[in-house]
Amino acid sequence: MSEIQRTLVLDATNVNQKIKRIAYQIFENNFKEKVLVLAGIDGQGYSFAKLLARELETIAPMETKVVKVTLDKSAPLQGEVELDCEAKDLKKKCIVLIDDVLNTGRTLAFGMKPFLEIEVKKLEVAVLVNRSHTQFPVTPTYTGYALSTTLTDHVEVVLGKQAAVYLK
Numbered sequence: 001m002s003e004i005q006r007t008l009v010l011d012a013t014n015v016n017q018k019i020k021r022i023a024y025q026i027f028e029n030n031f032k033e034k035v036l037v038l039a040g041i042d043g044q045g046y047s048f049a050k051l052l053a054r055e056l057e058t059i060a061p062m063e064t065k066v067v068k069v070t071l072d073k074s075a076p077l078q079g080e081v082e083l084d085c086e087a088k089d090l091k092k093k094c095i096v097l098i099d100d101v102l103n104t105g106r107t108l109a110f111g112m113k114p115f116l117e118i119e120v121k122k123l124e125v126a127v128l129v130n131r132s133h134t135q136f137p138v139t140p141t142y143t144g145y146a147l148s149t150t151l152t153d154h155v156e157v158v159l160g161k162q163a164a165v166y167l168k
Contacts, residue, residue, distance in 0.1 A: 018144030023055035045099035105138030
């Protein structure tokens with residue numbers, strides 16, 4: 001069986017540059033806030049949110065709270081969308097919902113549910129890679145890299161020391 005070809009789209013340096021740029025954009029748009037909530041979709045979105053928080057802490061005076069958003073990505077209507085904190089703690093806060101890749105917008109659309117049930121000050125979306133195959137009305141406020149792909153392509157994001165983005 002042949003191994004699936006992977007094409008390197010972003011290397012570790014590029015990924016780190018995108019994270020830094022998005023962090024500065026988030027700070028510029030929210031510089032008056034005392035607390036900023038970065039809500040990462042469980043998995044790579046949550047990892048991306050933690051990396052953004054780390055970068056924001058070096059450039060911004062505001063408190064950054066990272067929240068994990070858990071949902072069943074393959075069947076989001078089957079279960080609840082859960083936060084790893086009390087929703088009431090997020091009331092009247094600016095929220096940035098974060099995922100690694102925006103493909104159809106489905107995961108992010110369902111991931112917004114808990115924030116739509118409380119009064120938030122502002123809800124923004126950040127993604128590392130935007131594939132632009134929008135089937136749900138989700139447009140990212142912050143995009144690291146816009147990548148034109150076919151529906152059959154797969155984008156793999158690797159975060160950590162050997163950070164990279166691959167197209168399969």
